Amino acid sequence: xxxxxxxxxxxxxxxxxxxxxxxxxxxxxxxxxxxxxxxxxxxxxxxxxxxxxxxxxxxxxxxxxxxxxxxxxxxxxxxxxxxxxxxxxxxxxxxxxxxxxxxxxxxxxxxxxxxxxxxxxxxxxxxxxxxxxxxxxxxxxxxxxxxxxxxxxxxxxxxxxxxxxxxxxxxxxxxx
Amino acid sequence: xxxxxxxxxxxxxxxxxxxxxxxxxxxxxxxxxxxxxxxxxxxxxxxxxxxxxxxxxxxxxxxxxxxxxxxxxxxxxxxxxxxxxxxxxxxxxxxxxxxxxxxxxxxxxxxxxxxxxxxxxxxxxxxxxxxxxxxxxxxxxxxxxxxxxxxxxxxxxxxxxxxxxxxxxxxxxxxxxxxxxxxxxxxxxxxxxxxxxxxxxxxxxxxxxxxxxxxxxxxxxxxxxxxxxxxxxxxxxxxxxxxxxxxxxxxxxxxxxxxxxxxxxxxxxxxxxxxxxxxxxxxxxxxxxxxxxxxxxxxxxxxxxxxxxxxxxxxxxxxxxxxxxxxxxxxxxxxxxxxxxxxxxxxx
Numbered sequence: 360x361x362x363x364x365x366x367x368x369x370x371x372x373x374x375x376x377x378x379x380x381x382x383x384x385x386x387x388x389x390x391x392x393x394x395x396x397x398x399x400x401x402x403x404x405x406x407x408x409x410x411x412x413x414x415x416x417x418x419x420x421x422x423x424x425x426x427x428x429x430x431x432x433x434x435x436x437x438x439x440x441x442x443x444x445x446x447x448x449x450x451x452x453x454x455x456x457x458x459x460x461x462x463x464x465x466x467x468x469x470x471x472x473x474x475x476x477x478x479x480x481x482x483x484x485x486x487x488x489x490x491x492x493x494x495x496x497x498x499x500x501x502x503x504x505x506x507x508x509x510x511x512x513x514x515x516x517x518x519x520x521x522x523x524x525x526x527x528x529x530x531x532x533x534x535x
Numbered sequence: 536x537x538x539x540x541x542x543x544x545x546x547x548x549x550x551x552x553x554x555x556x557x558x559x560x561x562x563x564x565x566x567x568x569x570x571x572x573x574x575x576x577x578x579x580x581x582x583x584x585x586x587x588x589x590x591x592x593x594x595x596x597x598x599x600x601x602x603x604x605x606x607x608x609x610x611x612x613x614x615x616x617x618x619x620x621x622x623x624x625x626x627x628x629x630x631x632x633x634x635x636x637x638x639x640x641x642x643x644x645x646x647x648x649x650x651x652x653x654x655x656x657x658x659x660x661x662x663x664x665x666x667x668x669x670x671x672x673x674x675x676x677x678x679x680x681x682x683x684x685x686x687x688x689x690x691x692x693x694x695x696x697x698x699x700x701x702x703x704x705x706x707x708x709x710x711x712x713x714x715x716x717x718x719x720x721x722x723x724x725x726x727x728x729x730x731x732x733x734x735x736x737x738x739x740x741x742x743x744x745x746x747x748x749x750x751x752x753x754x755x756x757x758x759x760x761x762x763x764x765x766x767x768x769x770x771x772x773x774x775x776x777x778x779x780x781x782x783x784x785x786x787x788x789x790x791x792x793x794x795x796x797x798x799x800x801x802x803x804x805x806x807x808x809x810x811x812x813x814x815x816x817x818x819x820x821x822x823x824x825x826x827x828x829x830x831x832x833x834x835x836x837x838x839x840x841x842x843x844x845x846x847x848x849x850x851x852x853x854x855x856x857x858x859x860x861x862x863x864x865x866x867x868x869x870x871x872x873x874x875x876x877x878x879x880x881x882x883x
């Protein structure tokens with residue numbers, strides 16, 4: 360049963376990822392990315408990580424990808440064009456991706472002591488997860504939060520700067 | 536219980552809940568038309584059936600029979616996908632809501648809830664956040680300026696208010712120590728109304744924030760800018776007709792009902808009686824179960840009434856006011872509520 364679910368959703372995941380690359384219209388690619396993220400959430404759920412799974416859906420599929428589609432809609436991005444650079448990236452990119460995946464796969468296959476996941480395995484509750492986060496992993500957790508705060512401040516500073524420029528521009532056009 | 540039994544029970548529950556939900560959606564529309572009519576000193580629908588009670592059924596038949604127009608300039612796959620996504624997400628989230636006390640007969644799973652999930656509250660938030668795509672894609676794929684503007688407004692509004700909505704629920708979750716909706720209800724149920732989260736739990740600020748954010752999330756007045764008819768003709772569903780339009784319409788009302796259910800469960804003690812044990816539970820299990828459903832439906836109905844009342848009373852916000860209100864007022868207030876609640880819980 361577990362294997363069946365895994366194959367189905369891993370299949371969705373791979374199909375979404377391949378479709379993401381094949382589609383020439385950005386909004387289709389964005390939608391395929393959503394499929395990838397939601398199937399990843401199901402794979403997390405199969406491993407018993409319910410909080411992680413739902414956070415994946417809320418944060419990635421629900422918030423970040425909405426902003427992606429938002430930007431695509433706002434810019435009205437059209438079909439991508441094939442240029443010399445994109446063709447070169449295609450030639451070099453695919454072989455190197457295959458090479459990297461092969462290396463990762465060999466390392467994982469040679470790792471000893473990996474367990475087997477079953478549907479009857481216990482689910483890690485949110486309580487257990489937060490206990491680990493706030494005791495054993497407190498330092499990395501808090502450092503990450505500071506990092507995110509810096510990113511937010513950076514975003515606000517950049518947005519504020521742009522607004523000032525806009526005002527200056529509009530004043531300039533007003534003078535003309 | 537074997538897997539086959541489980542599947543049969545689940546299919547049965549899903550079928551019943553879907554039918555009840557769709558009927559509830561239809562009659563919420565009638566409720567709104569009737570109430571807004573009374574607020575504006577007119578009758579509302581009164582011709583079809585006694586008191587206009589058959590109006591929703593006739594409206595449904597009309598939507599099915601109307602000509603289905605697909606404009607030439609639309610991006611077809613997404614244009615067709617969008618209403619399905621909107622209505623699907625609106626109906627899925629009801630699946631984790633417990634309607635009554637956990638009663639099971641003859642070894643069945645609990646009857647009044649489709650799925651008892653540990654993280655039920657988060658599932659509702661996740662499904663709502665996916666529902667944004669229905670609106671966003673409808674607006675984009677319609678290839679029309681009104682639709683696009685409506686969809687942009689809507690996705691910006693929903694992403695902004697989702698934050699305040701999620702943060703306002705943290706206080707309740709901290710008090711219950713669980714995301715499970717059933718556990719959250721049981722934690723409030725000890726002494727009836729006095730221990731409801733909104734009164735005894737001192738979460739009235741959270742409730743206020745939740746209510747505002749929920750009105751914005753469901754695109755309802757006074758935050759109905761995505762479909763402001765005076766500016767955008769119809770908003771994101773301008774180019775949709777017949778049943779596809781009706782699907783967006785139903786999605787909006789289904790979302791209203793879900794929001795009402797969540798507010799009832801989190802702040803108003805869910806299916807439990809407001810009088811606690813002042814009225815002792817009777818001997819008959821089925822009577823008690825029926826009573827619990829009665830209280831739940833009554834509370835949700837009160838929310839729907841409030842929705843319509845607000846729509847009939849308040850004018851629409853301006854767009855910058857909406858964004859300012861969400862980011863500068865609701866979000867800091869929600870964080871304040873989290874800090875205050877956690878301090879109180881630590882002190883106790």
